[in-house]
Amino acid sequence: MGLIKNAIILAAGKSDRLAPFTYEKPKGLFCVKDDVLIERQIEQLHEAGINEIYVVVG
Numbered sequence: 001m002g003l004i005k006n007a008i009i010l011a012a013g014k015s016d017r018l019a020p021f022t023y024e025k026p027k028g029l030f031c032v033k034d035d036v037l038i039e040r041q042i043e044q045l046h047e048a049g050i051n052e053i054y055v056v057v058g
Contacts, residue, residue, distance in 0.1 A: 004052065005048075005049055005050045005051075005052070006050060006052035006053065006054070007045050007050045007052070007053050007054070008053075008054045008055075008056060009028075009038065009041055009042075009053065009054070009055045009056070010056050011026065011028045011038065011055050011056060011057050011058075012056050012057055012058030013058060014058075015027045038055070
């Protein structure tokens with residue numbers, strides 16, 4: 001049996017440093033160069049062979 005790879009994405013917190021932008025939506029949903037940040041993280045984890053991903057929200 002092989003090693004099980006998993007990941008935890010920490011997406012909780014107020015993100016005061018990006019205020020007032022984070023009043024509208026969380027920073028994980030921001031678009032940077034046409035990519036939603038959390039989607040980009042998940043895609044990179046999949047490319048690394050990690051399919052069990054947990055997202056911690058507040």
